[in-house]
Amino acid sequence: MALKKANTEIEVKLRIRDGRRLLRQLARLKAKLTHARVHEMNTLYDTPDGNLARHGRMLRLRVERPAGRPDGPRKTRKMGTQGSEISAWLTFKGPPNGAQASQPGQYKIREEHELRISDYQEVPKILEALGLRRWFRYEKYRTTFALPGGSRVKLVFDETPIGLFVELEGERGEIDRAAELLDFTSSDYINQSYGALFMEECGLARPMSHHEPTPASGLPDMLFRRSKGVSAAT
Numbered sequence: 001m002a003l004k005k006a007n008t009e010i011e012v013k014l015r016i017r018d019g020r021r022l023l024r025q026l027a028r029l030k031a032k033l034t035h036a037r038v039h040e041m042n043t044l045y046d047t048p049d050g051n052l053a054r055h056g057r058m059l060r061l062r063v064e065r066p067a068g069r070p071d072g073p074r075k076t077r078k079m080g081t082q083g084s085e086i087s088a089w090l091t092f093k094g095p096p097n098g099a100q101a102s103q104p105g106q107y108k109i110r111e112e113h114e115l116r117i118s119d120y121q122e123v124p125k126i127l128e129a130l131g132l133r134r135w136f137r138y139e140k141y142r143t144t145f146a147l148p149g150g151s152r153v154k155l156v157f158d159e160t161p162i163g164l165f166v167e168l169e170g171e172r173g174e175i176d177r178a179a180e181l182l183d184f185t186s187s188d189y190i191n192q193s194y195g196a197l198f199m200e201e202c203g204l205a206r207p208m209s210h211h212e213p214t215p216a217s218g219l220p221d222m223l224f225r226r227s228k229g230v231s232a233a234t
């Protein structure tokens with residue numbers, strides 16, 4: 001396992017109406033592709049009574065597989081744990097931190113610790129042996145870019161079952177500058193998790209609610225309809 005340095009995550013989401021327009025904007029800005037499009041399957045684990053979620057904490061296993069272009073040929077890759085192109089991460093996030101972390105139009109600020117996993121198939125067995133259980137899965141396609149000019153903000157383009165989003169992660173000022181380059185303002189910032197947004201979509205939470213889903217919330221998995229696929233232009 002490789003440990004990623006513990007840090008404080010500061011990020012916002014932006015809802016994207018036109019994926020092709022966004023990609024044209026990034027091309028004009030000379031944004032650099034730093035991580036090609038991947039498919040993510042994210043699985044959240046919690047105690048049977050939802051103790052982590054009730055206290056704003058999250059434990060997630062993320063498994064990434066190369067995805068290629070949304071309109072290109074799809075290749076089936078061997079499901080292995082060694083020598084494959086599959087990457088996996090185990091992430092713990094603390095509760096939102098500070099007033100700005102819970103106000104609409106501001107930043108999501110959380111403590112984050114992350115480990116890269118060499119054998120992701122063993123992780124569920126370990127977590128379940130510790131009394132945790134899988135309770136919510138959500139998937140998305142993610143493409144990662146870096147903006148020019150020395151910007152240290154991380155820009156990811158997410159295709160999800162509930163729409164298209166950009167996530168900007170970095171320092172507050174750099175997030176604001178990156179958002180402005182994409183023709184957004186702070187009033188467009190979303191600081192909810194995908195779980196919270198999906199609760200809204202399912203009618204289980206009020207709009208702009210910051211309540212995180214718990215195992216008792218009755219939330220179904222957030223998955224694509226396999227018959228339709230997904231496109232960056234939808």
